[in-house]
Amino acid sequence: MNTPSTNPRLAVVIAAGGIGSRFASGSDAKHKQCFELKGISLYMWCLRSFLQNKRIAEIIVVAHQDIQNQINSELVAQLPEEALQKVRVVPGGKTRQESVFRGLRELAGNKVSADYVLVHDAARPFIKQSLIDATIDSVIKYGACTVAVPVSDTIKRVEQDTVKETLDRSNLYAVHTPQAGRLDWLLKAHEDAAEKNVAATDDAFILERCGHEVKIVEGDKYNIKVTVADDLQICAALSDMFLSQIMDV
Secondary structure: OOOOOOOOOEEEEEEEOOOOOOOOOHHHOOOHHHOEEOOEEHHHHHHHHHHHOOOEEEEEEEEOHHHHHHHHHHHHHHOOHHHHOOEEEEEOOOOHHHHHHHHHHHHHOOOOOOOEEEEEEOOOOOOOHHHHHHHHHHHHHHOEEEEEEEOOOOOEEEEOOEEEEEOOHHHOEEEEEEEEEEHHHHHHHHHHHHHOOOOOOOHHHHHHOOOOOOEEEEOOOOOOOOOOHHHHHHHHHHHHHHHHHHOOO
16 A cells, blocks of 8 residues: 555544443343443444544444444434445454454455544544544554553552552553554554454554554543443433534534
8 A cells, every 4th residue: 555645535443343241241231332322322422423523534333243234224314415425334353353354454445545544442432523633643643543541540460369569650551542543554464463363452552563653642531431331321421511512413
């Protein structure tokens, strides 16, 4: 792939392929991406935010096969035609890593492919426009970046319920999404990880292991991730702050 142009094309991959095994079980089992805040599915919150950003040309939603039809139906019912033209839903893989890889390959197969890609978790509903723009600016300038916040708690390394070490938190960050990179870098790094059976929980690590320097974008405390059921209750309490932000789409 050629070096990105002076007028770069930006895309987003939204990872919505997980089954949310830590979120609910038994009779309550349901893909967490489909739980609702203010009557709006969780994944739709961040999707609408990315659609509002005029710098983003295309969005790939990588979804579990069990909810693809539901997502497609909701997109048609809730989004105007202009917005629908920017969004595609593709099947995810067995892991988040595989799902993102599929999304990247989908982008690379376009006649006009993206120069840069932002990868975001569908379970992070409250992504601000200022953070999207900061991520875009950083990835264009440096080629790879991740949103992160400094660790404020004291961090201890523990083995078998016993503290073994207290870590210096001054250089520690909690990593969020979006994580972003040049499409050619991300695609090649994912290909290499797949070939060598390297498992990763985030795309920054995949870029790091291929020698790419990943810059930090200062994150936002409200960019929380829904992992367990209690997180959804926290999001419900915060949702009024962000509802007006997403309703212009």
